[in-house]
Amino acid sequence: MIKAVVFDLDDTLYQQEVPFTKAIKKVFPQFIKEDLTDLFKLFRTISDHLYEQTKQKDAETVRALNYQRLSKAMEEIFRIQLTESLVDSFEAEYTQQLQQICLTDSLKSVLQDMAENYELGIITNGYTKRQNLKLNALEINKIIPFENILISENVGIEKPDRRLFDQMAQILKNEPKELLYIGDSYKNDVLGAKQAGWQTWWFNHQQRKIPKGGAEIYDKEIQHFDELAKELTLLFNLKKEC
Incomplete structure (x- = not known):
């Protein structure tokens, strides 16, 4: 028993897709009407893979992983390249959305x-x-x-x-x-x-x-x-x- x-x-x-989607649409309003499920799934897959690759947990490493996981997913799904400042904006908004779950x-x-x-x-x-x-x-x-x-x-x-x-x-x-x-x-x-x-x-x-x-x-x-x-x-x- x-x-x-x-x-x-x-x-x-x-x-997890809910706060992710809200953050993407806030930072990237051009995707406001897009179905972002495929983007989220790829983002999650890349994120898990990168997390497993390193045991280093300092702030610089975390920021680099954050940049890679979103930029790679965006490039593959929407064929766009992101600047670090855009990724930082997404991460800040994503953190805010996670506080609303x-x-x-x-x-x-x-x-x-x-x-x-x-x-x-x-x-x-x-x-x-x-x-x-x-x-x-x-x-x-x-x-x-x-x-x-x-x-x-x-x-x-x-x-x-x-x-x-x-x-x-x-x-x-x-x-x-x-x-x-x-x-x-x-x-x-x-x-x-x-x-x-x-x-x-x-x-x-x-x-x-x-x-x-x-x-x-x-x-x-x-x-x-x-x-x-x-x-x-x-x-x-x-x-x-x-």
Whole structure:
């Protein structure tokens, strides 16, 4: 039986495309009527790749990565080249938009209910300052205890390293088979959790394909944000009945 549920942060507890799109359309008004989904997906792919390439986290490195991820995506999708000042403007606006994110009403409600019967947690890759900004905007501390949140920069380990999941299992004081992890990345979330012996739900709302050589090792695939809240409600109701 599942006794604790742990979540990824980005593109799991909130839809990352929303603040990204708002920031792009504010800084680049020529794209106000454009569908930016392809741009966002490429931006996210490049961002993840660049983040994995370096362990250096100083401000100069972060600024260089920020420039590369947006400029490469813009050049490939719209065939335009960006100046550093335009990228800086986007990053400033993106940060502002990230401070406006919130849990959907349905997800917030079910998480509040679940907190009464489950241990809840978060495991997220990313820079501590940036991830805490998002967590504060979501007001997640009202639902999930601070000690149940692991940020990779703080810990010095990144998903899919199973040691992150092992550390969370120790915090929650449960056996791996009693733990459920929910995230949108097949590599970081599904593989990482499964390697640690957890149950997993692949929150595949971007409808990505399983990487070459991969397999359907997840316990459930969820493809929509409203579906996630419904599945969590079913899980919660199932435990109440036991």
